[in-house]
Amino acid sequence: ADPNRDQSYFLFTTTQEQLDFLRFPLGHLMSKAETRALAAKYGLEVADKPDSQDICFVPDGKYARLVEKLRPEAGEPGEIVDLDGNVLGDHRGLIHYTVGQRRGLNIGGTAEPLYVVKLSPEKRQVIVGPKAALAKKLVYVRELNWLDGDQIDENGVEVEVKLRSAMQPTTATIFPEAAGEARIELHDAQFGIAPGQAGVFYQGERVLGGGWITREELIGNTASAA
Template sequence: MPLDTQLNSLGFAKPPAETRVVVAMSGGVDSSVVAAELAREGYDVVGVTLQLYDHGAALAKKGACCAGRDIHDARRVAEEMGFPHYVLDYENVFKDAVIDEFADSYLAGATPVPCIRCNERVKFKDLLETAKDLDADCMATGHYIQRKMGATGAELHSAADANRDQSYFLFSTTREQLDYLRFPLGHLRSKAETRALAARHGLSVADKPDSQDICFVPDGNYASVIEKLRPGAADPGEIVHADGRVLGEHRGVIHYTIGQRRGLGIGGLNEPLYVVRLDVENRRVVVGPKEMLATRTVPVREINWLGNGGFADAGEHHVSVKVRSTRPPTEAVIRPLSATEAEVELLVAEEGISPGQACVFYENGTSRVLGGGWIWRGY
């Protein structure tokens, strides 16, 4: 490429009008602002919204994502800004790739993160391929994360606004996907900036509340969803102290998570007790003192590596990791066991680490996301 070639804001050496970009539109303010901004800059914008589950049930649910109300809002933004908009029926794909695994993971005693699987298996897989079929040069989303060009190609970086950063939910983005994706909001310093842009464009969604993380779980009641999908999943069993004492009866393992203290129904004891293990096979909820929750060793598999070189080639990796989306990164050493498995040693013990959660890797001293994997065994 000649040195004097001018790149547009999406990184292509041609005018915006000749650059087609598919915008994944959830119907919320973030993706709406992305679409509106790119349309204002003169790009050939095509909006696409995925119908992920039943319209009727979702219309009555405030804060739902990718259902009836949001599809209406996305279509309205496209009309306001004057670009085409399509709705794709992905209900079956979403159920097979996300919802079923969510239910099965809970039944196995894990604490899944379905938003990661949705990005990995639906939005950044099937929708991305649809964008290519539409001859788009790239696909843009409203995620708060940054794509930066490094010495060896595109890199993934945390968002400028730490309070909005979504890197934990996007660790499984592959290098090939990263080449094609764009995240125009990642550099913004606050959600207020996003809403100001929406107001500037006169978007009808400018003041729309943020959607909740798990779009298909009404009111955060995971158990009711799982019971509906897997009848008989909430069979009762024993609540057992780690020392073997039977303390009471629970109403189904799916109602409990590692680290839980409230709602155990075993009052009257002299010590505060926490859920330290879920024995699914024997339908037992095992409780113990808080110190039993602390661990420094985290087994991780299905690793997606975005760092330089091969994951298993360089020996140990000294990084920072997040073992839960709400926790700050903590220093750790990754010891690869294969190209996709590793043992992560935390320098300071963390409490409540649960199988089914993600362990996301960050480069020390920078905002770069080095990938991550899935925690697969509890302690």
């Protein structure tokens, strides 16, 4: 019930079979304070346990170290280039950068602020550009988990969509693509969309499903940004 504790973005992969028996016995409580008060009332040791701000298996918050352990190549240095391929500097490993990032690029002297527009693991490049280059209106997802009926209507479905866990939902129309894939046409361009993030569909408080972002582009472009 507390929108600040909503976990639906991360639960979109839940299957219909799992939903048939899944229960959230604390979901009706309006705040974490109520939960803590009940824990204290019943003498539970976790009543005063600090909130977790990180992934439970990365307690020190050093995510880059975990990724480097799993994918050592992501920690290898490479080039920072602009949209035309001009080398602007060097980076210390793709694991230290994310789409939409502006700070920490260490490529001063440019006429306008530059942002990370794309990461290219194949070339070990961080591609940067102006903020306008981050604006996208077309997003594709795969491994679609659609919970609202058998399939998405081929004429499109009006939804709200979240492309990052912390963003406010934005309006869009979704269309079916190949098996297990969908196309999201955003009504307003969004910034900082990155392949690998989830696109989760809502109608009000109801989760319709979602998928994993594979690429994003401006409507009308033939070359994807992935």
